[in-house]
Amino acid sequence: VQQQYEIRVYDDFVIRMNTGVLRCHVPNYVREYVIVTSWVRSDGFIISNSKYVAFSTGELHVRRAGPEDSHHSFQCQTKDTLTGAVTSSITAGKLVITEPHSSIPAKVIHWSRQVDGPQGSAVFIPCEAQGHPQPMYRWYRQYGGRLMPQLPMNEPRLVLVGGTLVLRRATVQDSGTYVCVVSNGAGAEEKNEIQLLVTEPLEVEMRPRVQEVRSGETVTLNCSVSGFPVRSVTWTKDSRPVSAGPALRRLVLLNRYALRIQAAQSQDSGLYQCFAGNERDSAQGHAYVRVKSEPPVLVSHFEESVVRREEPVSLRCAATGTPLPQITWSVYDVQVHDSGQVRVGDYVSRDGSVISFVNFTKVRLEDGGTYRCEAANEHGQDSYSARLNVAGPPTVQPMANRTVVAGRKLLLHCPYSGYPISKVIWRKGNLPSSKRVMPYQNGTLALETVSRNDDEGRYSCIVRNDQDAEATNQLNLRVLVPPSITPFSFPEKPQLGSRASVTCSVPEGDAPIRLSWLRDGVPISSSSSPGVTLGHVDDFISTLVFKSLREEHTAVYTCLASNEAALVNYSAPLVVYAPPRWRLEPADATVTTGERVVLDCQADGTPEPRVRWKKSAGVQSTEFRTVISSSRMQALVNGSLVIQEIETSDAGGYMCEASNGVGLPLYTVVQVSVHAPAKVRQRFLSHMTGKGQTVNLRCDASGDEPIHFFWSKDSRPIKTFSNPRYTIKDSARPGSPSSDFTILLAEKNDTGAIKCEVSNAYGHDEQITHLSIQDRPDEPPRPEVLNVVSRSVTVLWKSPSDGNS
Missing domain, CATH: 2.60.40.10 (Immunoglobulins)
Known part of the structure; x- marks a missing residue:
């Protein structure tokens, strides 16, 4: 959004043959992204020669200013770097040339604490002063705490233009502290330090x-x-x-x-x-x-085989993967470990494969079974299984009892061995297993969605061969029922101070069941949570009771139910609706014009309150109108109201209103008082009259009263009691105070810079009038003959006073 702004250039007084400084004044609230691009003289002259020095910070130096420079006015032009819009100053400034009548100490009128410039460019370091006689400049650079003279210069890149040190083709090595010393013999030396930073665009490369x-x-x-x-x-x-x-x-x-x-x-x-x-x-x-990264892949593995007892046997698997996989071995879900007759190991081959093995020194009948090798790394796993058949009669190894949670799938493996085997049969009790279960040829029994009523009990695995020899073994299956929680919820939009309760009921699950509550994941109890009562109706029902809801009760509440089978939970949110209340209440503000004021206004509540600002329609009005954001006045997201460069018209009552639909809106009215510092109507004037005439100079002021006036000439106070031709009369008319300085029978020595200073409790300002009393020029003095030759005479005479004409 383009912001409207005005830029101005004001007149500047300069002592003849000194450097005048005109400034391009840009409002603070847009200065960050507005740059000064050029200056234009009233006659269309292009400002480019060595008489003029323009700075990126908005100053224009006019060197060796003389009467001819007062005939022109100057405007600056700026560019908005966000929108590209070009703007010219609405006022044009002039140089008012003053004649010195006595010594004036040198005073620096333009310098910067820090100057920045890109490498390779010409950098201008300002230290411009005024005085009479003309100021002299000495420049130094600080090296390790010592000052090294920079003038006179042997470095051709350094040039002194007036009081400005120009550094051509600047390099980053030129960065540092520079010291400017100014003097003219009329007063003490003035010294200023300037930090120079020569920048080079940053570049980053990764290879x-x-x-x-x-x-x-x-x-x-x-x-x-x-x-x-x-x-x-x-x-x-x-x-x-x-x-x-x-x-x-x-x-x-x-x-x-x-x-x-x-x-x-x-x-x-x-x-x-x-x-x-x-x-x-x-x-x-x-x-x-x-x-x-590569998931494991088994590139080779053992095959199903038949061996005789007491023979040596080796089972091998090889896998690849990145990172290298770990290979583990199991038989009927029981991990295979080293023992007296069994050796488990692995190694990495030359091609990067992991080779793992299980070696039997003398295989036994009970070593037979389904062996599984599994290769795994962080990216996946691969497995393979096959039977190792040991020739011999059927045998079934003892099976451990199993416990399973209802609703899950269960695989029962029959750890049998012997070869050849013709049948593997599973039975439950004295009856064959039901059609719901699924037996596999490898001796595994699958039970889908285990149920206590259907599946709990004693299971037998029977193994037979063709000669009707058989072996059997049993296990007991226990089925546990986990808790289940009936869904619950809190009342919709509960209000602050109301009552609320929820009940956690567990209709299913094996006893004993343990019930507990969490608040935002943290265990709660009556002692740790004020205003909350925990109640247990019986072993399967628990309640939370809120006798008077508070905002801090807003949270997610979770009921936990656990038994031997499982831990389950159910959660419900509780949001306590609360009307707005002040977190940061606005306060009255007293400021002066041009300042920035921030009116803070923040409120808490549930849901989060919306903050709106309104302004009174008049000083005594009770009608308020919504504040609409503009370039100077913005309502921030956090509720604060910011007024940039405040004006007297911004004074008045401001209402901050916070509402969230719960209860009554919250509002407060604050008063913003804007005081006006003392200002003169015109800052620079010139007045010319003849000798013997009456001179009347008026100084009109504005601002909060009382306003005080002080007159001086050429920086010396004007004392009416010591000069009967001078009179000063102050007028305290409400709304337009002024002061008049009158000179009777004006004389030539009344010429000079007449300053009217105005002040009040909030600031000060000054009006400078260049007064010139004209008189007829003095007669030239008698000429003096210096040299006479045959065809010429050299004559000298001194220039008389021009009478200010």
Whole structure:
């Protein structure tokens, strides 16, 4: 949104043959993004020669100012960097040339604490002064606490233009502290320090742009930064700071330009960025790290086989993957470990495969069964199973009793051995197992959605061969029933101070059942939660009772029910609706015109209150109108009202209203009092009259009364009692105070700069009038003959007074 603003240039008084400084005044609220681009003289002259020096900060120097420079006015032009709009100043400033009649100490009128400029450009360091005689300048640069003279200069890149030190083709090495010393013999020296910062655009590069590594390897990322100054260097991974997250222990900053990833894992893959920045510039470089990761694949495995007892047997599996997988062995879900007759081990082959084996020194009948090898890493798993058949009669190993939670799937394995085997049969009690269960040929029994009534009991596994030899073994299956909670909820939109309760009921589940409550995930009790009563009707019902709801009761409440089978929960939110209340109530404000004022207004409540501002229609009016945001007045998201460069018309009552639909709206009215500092109507004037005439100079002021007037001439107070030709008369008319300075029978020595200073409790201002009393020029003095030759005479005479004509 384009903001409307006005820029101005005011007149400036300058002592003849000194440097005049005109300033382009840009409002504070747009100064951040408005730049001064050029100056225009009233006659169309292009301001470019060495007489003029324009600064990016908005100043124009007019060197060796003389009467001819007072005939022109100057306007500045600005550009809005956001919209590109070009604006000219609505006023044009002039130079008012004053004649010195006595010595005036040198005084610096334009300098900057810090000057910035890009490398390779010409940098202007201002230290402009006025005085009579003309000021002299000495420049120094600070090196390690010592001041080294910069003038006279042997460095051709350094040029002194008036009081401005110009540094051509500046480099970052020129950055530092410069000291300007000004004097003219009429007073004490004046010294100023200026910080010069020569900047170079920041550039960041990371090489290589893409790094591909294997899991477990170390990666080093280097960040090359060029440019000046480099204030900060930060690192991110996938737009998050590298210092955050579980990978912190693997990510190590060797220095601010190098990041190391130790033992890289797949989650370390991603986009890494290095950011370099300073107060005005930033840049970033990036690199992509790809950590190779592959899920395991079994590339070879053992096959089903038949062996004789007492023979040596070896089962082998080989797998690949990144990172290298771990291979484990099991038989009927029981892990295989080293024992006296069994050896389990692995190694890595030359091609990078993991070889794992199970070796039997002398295989036994009971070693027969279904063996499974499983390869796993962080990216997946692969498995294979096959039977090792040991020739011999049927046998079934003892089976452990099983406990399962109702509703889940269960696989029962029959750990049989012997070869050949013709049948594997499962029975429950004295009857064959029901049609609902699914027996597999490998001796596994699958029970889908286990039920206590149907599936709990004793199971037998019977194994037979072709000679009708058989073996059997049993296990007991116990089925546990987990708790179930009946859904509950709190009343809709409960109000502050009302009552509420919820009941957690458990209709199913094995006893004993333990009931408890959480508030936002934290266990609660009556002692730890004021205003909340916990009640247990019986072992299966618990209640929460709120006798008087408060805002702090707003939370998510969870009922936990647990027994031997499982822990279950159910949650419901409670939101207590509360009317607005002040968190930060607005207060009256007293300011002066041009200042920035912030009226804070923040309210709490549920739901979050909406804050609106209104302004009274008049000083005594009780009617309020909604404040509409503008370039000077904005209502912020946090509820505050900001008024930029406040004016007297902004004074009055302001109402802040907070409402959220619960209860009555909350509002308060504050008064903003705006005081006006003393100001003169016209800051620069010139007046010319003849000798012997009566001179009347008026100084009109505005601002809060009382306003005081003080007159001076050429910086010396005007004393009417010591000069009967001078009179000063103040007028205290309400709303338009003024003061008149009258000179009777004006004389030539009345010429000078007449200053009227106005002041009140809130500020001060001044009006300067260049008074010129004209008289007829003096007669030239008698000429003096200096030299006579045959054909010429050299004559000298002094220039008489021109009578200010």
